Structures are given as structure tokens and as C-alpha cells.
């Protein structure tokens with residue numbers, strides 16, 4: 416993919432560095448932010464810095480993955496982001512089994528009702544907008560959580576591999592979840608190439624990916640990465656049933672809605688594996704990691720809620736705006 420155009424001084428500095436610009440320029444300072452999830456420059460710079468750990472960019476030297484100046488810059492970008500997550504979404508653990516604590520967090524979560532809206536009311540344009548935004552993560556679905564595999568042992572490792580094997584289609588390319596998602600994108604006339612919509616999505620869409628990548632690339636955040644995955648899997652079945660019904664209502668074929676129907680079935684199993692076999696075994700092995708597991712789950716729920724809030728808000732604003740006559 417091409418480097419996305421910068422959105423401010425942070426992403427501009429990084430682009431300049433990656434394309435061999437004037438390296439003598441010191442990195443610009445990163446300011447504290449009350450709402451780092453809504454800061455387009457910060458989130459894009461983080462997204463680009465993390466992407467160096469995934470597939471990189473056309474024309475950018477792969478050795479920049481470990482460029483000390485970029486790693487140091489990324490650490491500065493992460494500071495306000497981590498501080499904000501820590502301040503808002505730390506959870507006090509109790510003595511119950513981790514699966515039960517995860518379930519309690521999810522049951523207590525009261526986010527915007529994006530999925531029922533998509534099922535019953537969304538126009539094709541709104542559904543397209545939803546899929547366009549989701550493509551930033553879904554085209555690399557499961558990749559962030561796969562960073563956890565080499566960091567685990569025993570039963571927890573086996574559980575994560577079992578989930579990820581399904582996400583990657585059990586060895587069948589056409590069944591990979593990212594490929595099923597591509598079929599849905601093509602139904603809506605969207606470009607299904609990796610990262611295509613990064614330049615146009617809002618900051619919070621990038622934040623959805625960046626919270627996963629933060630937990631993925633740092634071994635220190637392995638517990639949070641597993642909790643994040645558990646929350647994704649445990650909140651997937653019902654929304655995907657809604658998305659599937661919405662897609663069919665808007666004219667999708669069975670194949671075009673398969674991404675969603677596949678998740679209704681697969682995630683009913685994955686949520687059990689993630690909560691019990693993955694997080695349960697991990698916390699048994701590393702009891703001190705329990706707070707991080709819950710933190711990761713809560714971050715997943717919170718950032719997803721902000722994403723839903725943003726989309727619904729955008730649609731409401733557009734609906735209110737009077738239509739101007741075509742000239």
C-alpha cells in the first residue's frame with residue numbers, strides 16, 4: 416500500500432522520515448490530549464508506525480521497522496494514548512474466574528445500538544460506510560492477535576492457535592475471514608485492496624486498529640491482547656446476526672452476507688475458547704496478568720463504542736443536513 420497522506424505535523428514527520436526526507440529535522444513533540452482517539456494526526460501517525468510491523472508501504476525500506484528514531488517516536492506517540500486508556504478503562508479484578516469477570520464486563524457495557532440500526536434502518540449508503548470503516552481492521556483480521564502466539568505456552572497457546580486457525584480459514588484461502596469480508600466489500604462496490612480507505616476514515620476508526628496493535632507489538636501487553644480478543648469474540652455473535660439480516664434486507668446474496676453468518680456460528684465457539692481456554696489458562700499460569708486481561712477487554716469495548724458513536728453521529732448529522740439542489 417501507499418503511505419497515506421499526513422494529517423498534521425506528527426504524521427508528516429513520520430512520512431518524511433520514511434521517504435528519506437530531511438532526517439536532520441528533530442521529531443515534533445507529542446502533546447497530551449483529552450481525546451487521543453479523536454486526534455487524526457496522532458492516530459494516523461500511530462497507524463503508520465504500527466504498519467511497519469505488518470506489511471509496510473510501497474517504496475519504504477523494510478529496515479525502517481526497527482529504525483531507532485521511529486521506535487522512539489512511536490513510544491512518544493503511544494504515551495498520551497496509553498495514559499488515556501489507563502485512566503479510563505482500568506478495572507478492579509475480583510476473585511471470580513476470569514471468564515466470569517469478562518462476562519460481567521460485557522454485560523455491564525451499554526454501548527450505542529449500531530448493530531440493530533444496521534439490521535433495521537440503515538440505507539445501503541450507510542451500510543457501505545460501515546463496511547468501508549471496518550475494512551481498515553477486517554482486511555487484516557486476526558493479524559494483531561497472532562502476535563500473541565509465540566508469547567504463550569501450553570493450553571493457552573493451543574487455544575489461541577485454534578481461534579486463529581478458524582480466522583485464517585482453516586487452511587482454505589477462500590474461507591479466511593478477511594477474504595469473506597472482501598466479498599462483502601465488492602457487493603457494495605468498495606475497493607478491497609489492503610489499506611485503501613485509511614486516508615479517508617476518521618481518527619476513531621484508526622484507533623480501533625491502533626489499540627490492538629499497541630497490545631500486539633509489545634510483549635508487555637500480552638494479557639491485554641488476550642483480553643481484547645476475548646471481548647471481540649464474546650460480543651460478536653449477536654451483532655453479526657444483525658449485520659447479516661441488514662445485509663440481506665439490502666439485497667446481499669448469501670455469499671455476500673457470509674462474512675456475518677460465518678461469525679454467528681464461529682464466534683459462538685470462539686467466545687468459549689477465548690474466555691475459558693485462552694484467558695482462563697493464561698491467568699492460571701500468570702495470575703498477576705488478570706488486571707491486564709480485563710483492561711484489554713474493557714479497552715476493546717470502549718473503543719468499539721466510540722467507533723459506533725461516531726458512525727451513528729455522522730449519519731444523524733447527514734440526515735439533518737438539507738439537500739441542496741444539483742446544479
Ligand SMILES: [Fe+2]
Pocket residue numbers: 556582592678
Ligand atoms: Fe473472524
Ligand SMILES: [Fe+2]
Pocket residue numbers: 578582648681682685
Ligand atoms: Fe472469531
